[in-house]
Amino acid sequence: MSIDVVGDIQEKTGGNYAMDASSAIHIKAGQTVVIEASSQLTIKVGGNFVTIGSAGVSIKGASVAIKADGIVSIDGSMVNINCGGSGASAGSGAGSSPGAPTDPTAPLEAATADPGELSDAAATPEQKEAKTPDSVTVGGYEPDSSSGGSSSSSSSAGNSQAEALNEAAESAAPFCERCEEARREQEQQQAGGTS
Structure with missing residues (x-):
């Protein structure tokens, strides 16, 4: 295991602290090493x-052997x-084994439902808001449900197309000249086939 820490590491224990290596322990400082005991x-x-x-x-x-290039003063x-x-002997780090893994918990039962059966799951807010044709807003236009879909809002650039489509649907009027020509041709074909 290797640990590389960019900042400081500080350790504190309320009891004894022991480190034991089978081969070597190295302590190196770029500037100062202080070992203090009371x-x-x-x-x-x-x-x-x-x-x-x-x-x-x-x-x-x-x-x-005490050797110095200068003065030795005792x-x-x-x-x-x-x-x-005799000097004190170093204690050995006892080490510890990892704890035993815990048994896995049983999985939750999967949800089951028969077709057509009601679910106990709560509906989301989006599911609760039912949409009907008269409750949908199209381009700023909202049909008036009391008049069967006729417009109750004022005409504007954003909703003029929606109003035109709505009025054409109510009056069964054609949208354009080409549509009117196609309708006439269809009526003539039907009239010709029935005579």
């Missing part, structure tokens, strides 16, 4: 250790170098 800090490798505690600093190793009331003692 009573003891130990760096340990095998039997060698450096312990910083409230009593002082203890250094123990199979060999301790000044303190108590700095123990190879004076016995």
Whole structure:
């Protein structure tokens, strides 16, 4: 698992915090690393250790070499170098296994209906609004249901075509000359066939 975070990461626990790697743990900072403890800090490798505690600093190793290109100054009331003692041991991270998955829940029963049977489903607002020919608005024109569909609105550019169609339907008048010619031809054919 890899985590790449652009911003800050802050972790806090009310108890102990343990990290355990089978191979290596790397901590690297671009500028500063601060490790602080209120009573003891130990760096340990095998039997060698450096312990910083409230009593002082203890250094123990199979060999301790201090080398500097400049001055080495050791000044303190108590700095123990190879004076016995032991460093604290690191705790091991216990780790944890993922929890067991929960059992799936049973699916809901599918809706069933016989043809012609009423549904219990609630109608949507669009379904509730039934449309009738006299309740439909066409281009700003709404037929007057009390007069059987005649116009009760004033004529305007937006509804003049709708009014013309409505009046033609009521009076059975033709829409244009071509329609009138076709009607006359049809009447002549019918009259010629009946004589």
